[in-house]
Amino acid sequence: MAELVSLGEAVQEAVHDGDTVALEGFTHLIPVAAGREIIRRGLRDLTLVRMTPDIVYDQLIGAGCARKLVFSWGGNPGVGSLHRFRDAVENGWPVPLELEEHSHAGMANRYVAGASGLPFAVLRGYAGTDLPSVTSTIKQVTCPFTGEQLAAVPALNPDVAIVHAQRADRSGNVQLWGLIGVQKEAVLAASRSIVTVEEVVDELTPMPGAVVLPGWALGYVAEVPGGAHPSYAQGYSERDNAHYQSWDAISRDRESFDAWLRQKVFA
Amino acid sequence: MAELVSLGEAVQEAVHDGDTVALEGFTHLIPVAAGREIIRRGLRDLTLVRMTPDIVYDQLIGAGCARKLVFSWGGNPGVGSLHRFRDAVENGWPVPLELEEHSHAGMANRYVAGASGLPFAVLRGYAGTDLPSVTSTIKQVTCPFTGEQLAAVPALNPDVAIVHAQRADRSGNVQLWGLIGVQKEAVLAASRSIVTVEEVVDELTPMPGAVVLPGWALGYVAEVPGGAHPSYAQGYSERDNAHYQSWDAISRDRESFDAWLRQKVFA
Amino acid sequence: MTCDGLSYSTQEMMAVAAARVLRDGTSCFVGIGLPSTAANLARRIHAPHLALIYESGAVGARPEHLPLSIGDGVLAETAEAVISVPEVFNYWLQPGRIDIGFLGAAQIDRFANINTTVIGDYAEPKVRLPGAGGAPEIAASCREVFVVVSQNTRTFVEQLDFVTSVGHGTGPGARATLGLRGAGPTKVITDLGVLCPDPDTGELVLTEVHPGVDIDDVRAATGWEVAVAADLRTTPAPSDVELGMLRQLENATGKPSDA
């Protein structure tokens, strides 16, 4: 049953050193404030899971929280490289970063298997690529009816999933709409969950395209207005494209990133 | 690209003797009028697929259209038996009916595999039951990561899927809401599709909980107001529970069913 | 039958007994008929935070009256969320997320295995029943299962004609061997009493009789020599509140002629 708490309490209760943590949100509704809270609390040795590690993971990686990244596309969408991610992979700074990389289809299906209580998922994927040679979590399975060979990927069951949503009611039922990404799957696949929301309301008015996550299937709900910035929450904010562009300069070298950490996270 | 046609034209174009045909709609939005059109056209040797063959399949089976039924629960929901179905299975009347029976979870996953272009689906199911001993389309598969044994079921890819929806626009985009069942999967799994709708409108106003099937992924769209009766279309009609109850008497013996066929279908 | 003022039927006793075992704050996978009645009665009396999941896709449904079918419009209209049928089974039932599953039965054996498929031979059936529906995976995956069934020698049989859903299989350890992750049937609620599996043998033991029922009634209605608990209790009769609420719920329904 969802508990309504502060973001600080939620992260303190749900996230521990060494955990496997998935922050999801596909461009929309990225839980960026929760990521900064993880940095602020100095969590270490995390296995970070995310289809599209964008700015939020660039920050966590640059701050030294992560030991491993499980992902499918690591860039600053529409802008270019994630410089902290590259510095970790290319130079092991601030700490080496182990990679487990998949395609989007593979990652999405790993979450689906996790949410479904299955140990693996089947897809048409990876055939002929070099990905299986570098990623041990890609295998093959034979269809027992046709004999076809297909790709198999293991379920993702993070210790914690963290997502952002537009709103929750006071029982902790959560409502999100717009691009819904893989958030439902990530939350249902995880042992624990945190949902940050733009606002807590008395009643969740039905909305076209909305997904509702029942409070009884959730862990912690924290009201964090603007918690997705520079990503956005449809109906509440616009994507701050200028911020994504400015991140390129902030993150490009270690000094400017450290200054950002000091001023924006630890201040 | 969806063609807007009459129900008669849609069935004539899309459904042929010997086809595998899925009429879906889980209690809500059952394409009953389309089923009667199939009877009226005298189609034969159909393999009928449906999770819950209720009145609509009792009618098709009683009228002698079906040679085989692929299903998971064959009853008159809330009322009792499907007498025409039972007469076909127990007595081979009017023609013998081959059965391929699954659980709901198995059928739902067979449609999911079909919609996903996969040859099979994996689930936790059937273990310890007698179903695998009577249904050859239940096998086992081993997880290549954990070694666990799981159930495997082959994809369902009907020749034709037929569903009912609330409305379509003039480009054939279809919108349905309320209990959405397995309709999207059935349509996407099939080679051809027919959607009957309560009305064709200029624009599909977004609705909470609505699913939109893009016209470019559909075959035929036919305006058939009340086409789900005695099932219902949320926002347009109520479930006619009295009709479901009265079907018990109509269908209980061959004579009263034949009278119903003459008066209500062939008249 | 009368007791505590109001008279009540054995079906009403069974519905009330089924409602009582549903704890507040749990989630319950609801089939139509008596389970739906019991779940909605519990929600109105002692379990306001009971989350009802219908296999038609209504999650957290709060119907004002009893639906006739599992797909009545009132379910979608009052649900917290409406999801697709594949999602019901894959994301909610299969992972063991749901506390309680309710099942009915055409036949049940001493290990609470269930037949809802066929009476007689499968290929040449005497009676063709509706089949599996959601039952095999409800029986496999819910944290525990309550079976609600009228008790007589046609339903309580020595040998099932078909195993549609697994209870405790052939006894202790059978569920684990099959990979079934829920606890299986923990209560069988009938019109005569309540039976629970013996933890050592997996076999059903009569633990409660309803008011006015004696052990011999239960023995006569059971197709095997039924075990009886040393501390056999008598179910409290339905209270006026329970009966009143049950009748109010049922009167607001287009009542099914049979289930």
Next chain:
Amino acid sequence: MTCDGLSYSTQEMMAVAAARVLRDGTSCFVGIGLPSTAANLARRIHAPHLALIYESGAVGARPEHLPLSIGDGVLAETAEAVISVPEVFNYWLQPGRIDIGFLGAAQIDRFANINTTVIGDYAEPKVRLPGAGGAPEIAASCREVFVVVSQNTRTFVEQLDFVTSVGHGTGPGARATLGLRGAGPTKVITDLGVLCPDPDTGELVLTEVHPGVDIDDVRAATGWEVAVAADLRTTPAPSDVELGMLRQLENATGKPSDA
């Protein structure tokens, strides 16, 4: 570069050439950057019924301006349907339902195989690139694939450092052997011209050069000895309508500083 009145850049020529190959009434899986520009340009000019599917879940999106990312709000707001990311890949891409996939590349080889993962050794990379994203399955499953990439000896290489997405593999029959069901890359559109695979060898052949580009420019920009079609054509320069519409679209965007 100038032609037909308005002057235009090589990037603009590439976008216009990419837009032209999109046929009306087809469906197109759109990545961000040039593919999104091309698809939206086509939709405004000659392909009003082009269905755009973004991997973020917007199906039938009709943005008024170019989104910066594949997840801008304008996509969901203008889409016919918004679906989950798993559904995009499982129900729409994987079954081969989508006509055209657009891909970019950091490296491409003579068989139009693509690297977007790493430059140098995987374990000790010189440049870590974003990785696979949707590309491997777009390359596998779309009915055909158009690659849009700037042509130079860093991108057009003899040997990929990593195969992220399969084009024509090692040549004829390779895709079928791998079980890849789409036709693979049928056009590679660059800032210099257009290349198409030879049906017999699977190897890219230069079929068009853009105005002002000659064969030696293309040879100098290609890391292998590029084959040239006997009937090499020159791409028509962007028309005033094409250029005007392209600039109007781009001016309405928070333009990315790089892709």
